[in-house]
Amino acid sequence: xxxxxxxxxxxxxxxxxxxLVLAAVGLAIIFGMMRIINLAHGEFIMIGAYATxxxxxxxxxxxxxxxIGGLVTGIVGLVLERLIIRHLYDRLVDSxxxxxxxxxxxxxxxxxxxxxxxxxVPTPLGPISYGDFSMSLYRVVLAASAIxxxxxxxxxxxxTTYGRHARATMQDEETARSLxxxxxxxxxxxxxxxxxxxxxxxxxxxxxxSIVPTLGxxxxxxxxxxxxxxxxxxxxxxxxSGFSLSVxxxxxxxxxxxxxxxxxxxxxxxxxxxxxxxxxxxxxMEGGE
Amino acid sequence: xxxxxxxxxxxxxxxxxxLRDVSLAVEEGDVVSLIxxxxxxxxxxxxxxxxxxxxxxxxVMFDGADVTSMGADERARAGIGYVPQGRDVFPRMTVEENLxxxxxxxxxxxxxxxxxxxxxxxxxxxxxxxxxxxMSGGEQQMLAIGRALVGNPDLLLLDEPSExxxxxxxxxxxERVQEINEEIGTTVLFVEQNIQFTMNASNSCxxxxxxxxxxxxxxxxxxxxxxxxxxxxx
Ligand SMILES: Nc1ncnc2c1ncn2[C@@H]1O[C@H](COP(=O)(O)OP(=O)(O)OP(=O)(O)O)[C@@H](O)[C@H]1O
Ligand SMILES: [Mg+2]
Numbered sequence: 410x411x412x413x414x415x416x417x418x419x420x421x422x423x424x425x426x427x428x429l430v431l432a433a434v435g436l437a438i439i440f441g442m443m444r445i446i447n448l449a450h451g452e453f454i455m456i457g458a459y460a461t462x463x464x465x466x467x468x469x470x471x472x473x474x475x476x477i478g479g480l481v482t483g484i485v486g487l488v489l490e491r492l493i494i495r496h497l498y499d500r501l502v503d504s505x506x507x508x509x510x511x512x513x514x515x516x517x518x519x520x521x522x523x524x525x526x527x528x529x530v531p532t533p534l535g536p537i538s539y540g541d542f543s544m545s546l547y548r549v550v551l552a553a554s555a556i557x558x559x560x561x562x563x564x565x566x567x568x569t570t571y572g573r574h575a576r577a578t579m580q581d582e583e584t585a586r587s588l589x590x591x592x593x594x595x596x597x598x599x600x601x602x603x604x605x606x607x608x609x610x611x612x613x614x615x616x617x618x619s620i621v622p623t624l625g626x627x628x629x630x631x632x633x634x635x636x637x638x639x640x641x642x643x644x645x646x647x648x649x650s651g652f653s654l655s656v657x658x659x660x661x662x663x664x665x666x667x668x669x670x671x672x673x674x675x676x677x678x679x680x681x682x683x684x685x686x687x688x689x690x691x692x693x694m695e696g697g698e
Numbered sequence: 699x700x701x702x703x704x705x706x707x708x709x710x711x712x713x714x715x716x717l718r719d720v721s722l723a724v725e726e727g728d729v730v731s732l733i734x735x736x737x738x739x740x741x742x743x744x745x746x747x748x749x750x751x752x753x754x755x756x757x758v759m760f761d762g763a764d765v766t767s768m769g770a771d772e773r774a775r776a777g778i779g780y781v782p783q784g785r786d787v788f789p790r791m792t793v794e795e796n797l798x799x800x801x802x803x804x805x806x807x808x809x810x811x812x813x814x815x816x817x818x819x820x821x822x823x824x825x826x827x828x829x830x831x832x833m834s835g836g837e838q839q840m841l842a843i844g845r846a847l848v849g850n851p852d853l854l855l856l857d858e859p860s861e862x863x864x865x866x867x868x869x870x871x872x873e874r875v876q877e878i879n880e881e882i883g884t885t886v887l888f889v890e891q892n893i894q895f896t897m898n899a900s901n902s903c904x905x906x907x908x909x910x911x912x913x914x915x916x917x918x919x920x921x922x923x924x925x926x927x928x929x930x931x932x
Contacts, residue, residue, distance in 0.1 A: 570798075585788075
């Protein structure tokens with residue numbers, strides 16, 4: 410009995426951690442590196458989920474349909490960045506209004522194009538069970554993919570020329586530009602990568618949600634909370650934040666239901682921000698300006 | 699031949715004019731300084747030179763071409779290395795990573811000068827993996843100069859390299875600037891308020907007052923030290 414409980418909570422923690430990190434990662438990149446608050450982030454996840462579900466229903470294996478979802482969302486993000494977002498850098502409020510408008514258009518547009526719902530993607534891999542305990546193995550995949558994506562991002566931002574230029578641009582845009590960095594291009598690529606991450610998240614989450622045009626709304630609050638708790642370091646911060654929040658969310662969801670779990674998550678976020686106003690990773694950062 | 703020129707430049711921020719009808723020329727291979735009291739517009743002139751600010755009137759010439767409409771990143775890739783006032787190293791990147799950013803200067807076609815930078819500034823060599831934000835003011839200044847130099851620019855722009863740097867390091871930096879000019883052949887334009895630095899390092903010195911160039915003197919003439927002193931001290 411006790412062991413089953415522990416296992417149940419562990420299973421919930423894995424999916425809670427995976428979901429929080431996946432929902433947050435694209436937002437964290439776009440906000441952390443570009444200071445753009447992308448209120449259409451949930452709809453980017455939604456587009457990734459639809460593109461994945463669509464590819465899957467057309468016979469593409471899920472493992473391939475998910476990166477397709479990422480790519481499609483990345484292209485949508487790229488077009489938006491060139492047409493709209495790039496005119497709104499350094500205009501926080503304008504960019505929020507614009508991305509909010511985009512989110513409405515995307516949700517309504519998807520309703521018109523694809524109807525109120527799309528055929529669900531079945532959860533792959535089946536359950537793992539132990540006595541009374543049983544959970545979907547896919548939860549482990551979600552958590553592992555979340556960590557895998559963060560490791561991939563760590564590699565990109567540490568070892569590639571683009572990554573170095575992006576960090577320099579984030580730390581001091583004017584100086585980066587005056588040293589030959591094409592900051593306009595850096596912003597474009599960064600927005601693209603953030604969009605791809607949101608799309609992959611949507612693809613990975615597609616087997617565990619109903620594919621409806623409003624699905625983005627169920628992730629946007631958790632995504633923002635995770636990013637705020639994470640603080641200035643995109644990668645380390647997102648891992649620590651996802652972990653801390655899921656540690657609170659999982660047991661409360663287990664004992665008092667998922668609504669109480671969400672409330673507990675928000676309360677935990679408020680407490681963390683009270684104690685560490687710079688977010689969890691703000692505490693770790695060194696070598697300030 | 700003039701490597702760099704400002705011709706009748708008028709510029710400012712918004713509606714307040716800061717520079718009025720400024721003309722200045724830097725001959726290839728020369729080391730030229732610009733002096734003036736606080737707030738006269740020296741940094742504004744340097745921003746016009748690199749392209750972080752556009753002139754309202756007048757033009758900017760580099761290497762025989764009109765670069766007035768080129769952005770700062772394009773000018774950097776065309777061969778201008780810029781060291782901003784206050785250094786502005788990337789604080790959460792290592793010394794080596796800071797230099798790698800500077801490698802964009804001069805574009806892809808030229809040989810990069812990592813070895814030379816580490817030879818001129820051995821302190822950087824010792825601190826390759828240290829975060830730039832944790833270094834002393836003098837070390838950061840060396841890094842900012844190295845970062846602008848590593849891409850092998852034709853012109854190096856330095857905005858008050860001695861500011862906030864202890865005196866022994868000021869001497870070291872002024873010697874390095876002269877060596878860079880003599881050994882690599884880099885043309886230099888620097889802003890200073892430090893008389894010794896100006897006297898030691900430059901062959902020619904523009905004097906700025908309230909947004910205008912009011913004099914051009916040669917620090918080699920002994921008489922001019924007093925002129926320079928008069929223009930810097932209040
Ligand atoms: N971004 C800005 N917006 C508005 N005014 C500015 C800006 N930057 C500088 N100024 C003003 O322009 C004038 C010239 O400034 P600038 O920085 O060019 O002077 P400076 O000669 O470099 O001074 P210092 O020796 O203190 O560095 C000052 O009056 C300053 O207040
Ligand atoms: Mg200045």
